[in-house]
Amino acid sequence: MIASARAAAVVGLCASLAACTSMGFDSASKEPPKLSSKVAAAMSAKGMKPESPVLVRIFKQESELEVWKVDKSGNYALFKAYPMCRWSGKLGPKTKSGDRQAPEGFYHVSSSMLNPNSQYYVSFNLGYPNRLESALGYTGEALMVHGACSSSGCYAMTDAQIGEIYAIVERALKGGQDRFQVQAYPFRMTAKNLAAYKNDPNFPFWRTLKDGYDYFEVTRRQPKVSVCGRRYVFNAEFAGGEPADPLAACPPAVNQLDPQVASRLDVEKQKLDVAMAGGTSSVMNAYVDGGMHPSFRAILKNSGAKDMAGRVSGTKYPISRPEAALADPFSGAR
Template sequence: MRHALAIGAMALALSGCMALDADDVREPPPIPAKLIAAMAKNGSKPESPVLIRIFKQESELEVWKQNKQGQYALLKSYPMCRWSGKLGPKMKSGDRQAPEGFYHVSAGMLNPKSQYFLSFNLGYPNRLESALGYTGEALMVHGACSSSGCYAMTDQGVGEIYSVVQRALAGGQGTFQVQAYPFRMTAENMAKHRGDPNFDFWKNIKQGYDIFEATKRQPKVSACGRRYVFNTDFADGEPSDPLAACPAAISTPDAGLVARLQSEDAKLAGMMTNQTSAPLNAYVDGGMHPSFRALLEKNGAEKLAAKISGTKYPISRPEAALADPYAGL
């Protein structure tokens, strides 16, 4: 029996960051007064819609809040303590990859009983990923500093994030969008990674990144033709088969936005002609924000784990976190 339980626990660990729930429901901390003041300054309030962006290489998570004009303003950027895998999308259970793509999180995906303090499920695999045959489950944003495919934000960090998104969902936002990227998708960064096998996928998700950068409005996300399609309305409604060719579009693109996106495409094309690709880094395992890496180097893994979480989870693969395979990119 114990052997069977051990095998089951190992399978869960490999499939994502799933852990057995804690015995009690944890109430998230109140939204800090500084964050509420920052919302007011940006023209939003705690009940206003929220949007999250995640950047692996930079090990950062951004929380954005919608203002009265319907645009999003950056509320706060959080350093990420740990993520696992490497740059690129998650494709199968056990690959330790943290997901990349577009996800929509509802209230039912929040977990106030997480053994990683608090967490919310990204909803991987989404419709497109499921159609492509990608596998995995329980890919989360959570506390502590341990990852096997998730984004670990420390207890304090996830406490703030959780309280902000919970308040927005309670205020009437049906789902909030999470945009997860390998890096900040500037033309310069894309050109550096032009030799990566994931480049075509990154060009696709960069379209959503560029739309948000240009408009500060949440892009509408569809899936057809084996890719994401943004801000498009279709004659017969949303495409039902992400693998089939995209149906005829009926929406008229905004001319100003199209011009800005075309300018970004031209900039990338020029940089790809003139810039040398970044050398491929030896795979270690994921990343850690420099602020946490400095603490890990100074204090060691046990002291850092105790400092940033009360859940007693050790830092995952601390040697790999210290190696920083993305330095210099």
């Protein structure tokens, strides 16, 4: 009877939580998924090694997650793009607990942030709030990339997808990478896409994110991320070392980018200026809860939420807010 009462209390508590966390009530310890021979062979075909560094990019509007690996050139190359099953909230950064927002920004994930015993199969913690977000007073915790097509502030993949992704990043961390970078964006940060949101209150923040996005696109190298002046600053070396206060003005930079890289980044800035001058702003007519990749939306529409839950989750974890998931506010933008 005591055990039953405790179990009922746990279930009740978990049901009341508004974040993607089990608050310690995870399943019993289990063996984490291993890198399959199929995935290893796919890496080899692209000139990549299982232990080579990894980087993850996430795009809300497109509902896609990308895994990048360093290949034999020494730069990052795309290994695989995964359609995302579910994310919650709307375009824009997460600022407070309970807002259902999935984070946007730059995060760094170490091995201690991997959870092989998550109630959502397996997961890794993004580390929200990061240094900048903490300094700005943003609140929230346990924001994950995990399995099961359910989100209340997290990025949800299918169990099969997150198992594969988990094995990839864990192998890279065991291979010597101390932490891997996650870049989470509202959409692909092209000049055209960003200009469409020029009247959005988040535009200044997104324009800063585009600086890091453009550097990676141009160089295929991981951007160095600093925080000062209440924003991200990329690939800067400062007099006196890294800024200690994310809210204080940035110290003078003492380095310069490679002239060829700087020239190509200037071209991207010019493209944005042109797009801003000629584009029209995109206005969302109504708020809907998050997004889902069109491939999963088709399954949800044709099979229903209960059947889909059985397809994407070993525990048949319910699809979060399936009615909202059927809506597609970004179809015009895509």
